[in-house]
Amino acid sequence: MKFDDYARSYEGLHKSSIAASGEDPAYFHDYKIECLRRRGILEGPLLDYGCGTGNLLERFARVLDEVHGYDPSAESLREAKERAPSATLHSEIDSLPRGHFALAVLSGVLHHVPTRERRDVLERVRASLRPGGRIVVFEHNPLNPLTRRAVAMCPFDDDAILLWPWEARRRLRAAGFRRVSLDYIVFFPKPLAFLRRFEPHLHMLAIGAQQMLIGERAAAP
Structure with missing residues (x-):
């Protein structure tokens, strides 16, 4: 997927693909921030890996002193810089500092990565x-x-290979992460917003529209 082709139209295409939820993209960006805050893990230095046009990056930069974004799409990074001018942006993966970040977030990234x-x-x-x-x-x-229907309707997801929850957890463990947890999130569309206060208690139900995995890099001996 060449995201340079979609950088300027990303917001509109995303909004169209999630129309059934009754929400606009901002709701889901804020939702993810709240997930991190509720778990007490929203801290920096933070890396937004696959930051795209900077919707999440912008929100991270509002609350954290040091935020980095990585994306291979130069056009997307130009958009991200406008949204989050204080963030440090990387277009080359080798430019990421090693052993530096307290938190790395990959939001909707892995399904675009070949298996x-x-x-x-x-x-x-x-x-x-x-x-x-x-x-x-x-x-x-x-x-x-x-969720599968929304992905099928989204032009920039035409190369998407979705990860089954058990596969996602297995991949994190195989990459060397420990204490890997899996929660399901985003359950109710806007017409049922009055039920959203119960969502934190539904995290084990595999019907959530999204999955959230957390893993930890082992501390040095």
């Missing part, structure tokens, strides 16, 4: 984390039929 390359991506992210640092992976949940 044979996923372990390499996760190992590179692990190398960028300090001992005890955490990785958080947000991914679509293919067990949810509405």
Whole structure:
């Protein structure tokens, strides 16, 4: 997928693909920030790996002193710089500092990575984390039929290979992460927003539209 082709139209295409939820993309970006905050792991230095046009990066930069974003799409990074001018941006993966970050977030990234390359991506992210640092992976949940429908309708997801939850957890462990947890998130569309207060208690139900995995880099002996 060449995201340079979609950088300027990303917001509109994303909004169209999630129309069934009744929400705009900002709701889901804020939702993810709240997931991190609720678990007490929103800390820096932070790496937004696959930051795209900077929707999450912008929010991280509002609350953290040191935020980095990586994306191979130059056009997307130009958009990200406008949204988060204080962030340090990287277009080359080798420019990421090693052993530096307290938290690395991959939001909707891995399903665009060819399956044979996923372990390499996760190992590179692990190398960028300090001992005890955490990785958080947000991914679509293919067990949810509405999620599969939204992905099928989204032009920039035409190369997507969704990760089954058990596969995602296995891949994090294989890449060297420990204490890997899996939660399901995003359950109710806007017409049922009055039920959203119960969502934190539903995290083990595999019908959530998204999955959230957390892993930890082992501390140095």
